[in-house]
Amino acid sequence: MEKGMKLKVRKELDGRQQSNIIKLKGSLISKGYTEIIHILDQDDEFHINSFDIETGTDNEVREFITAFIAREQLEDSIYIFK
16 A cells, blocks of 8 residues: 655755755655656645655655755755645
């Protein structure tokens, strides 16, 4: 069974932030946490990136994302939504 996770990503990003968010998404896929990430507009300020993960891995995925956000100083650019 799969469980969904969502990230809220700011639309206005500088080059470094864009590059790091692309690295995060690529890492989620390459580590096997998900196969595809869906991107939807939320409003003028944010996109919603959603993806499925296996039930039971949600804490591991959340910890990975949180550590990545902190390491790359993206706290104002991307948020775990669900």
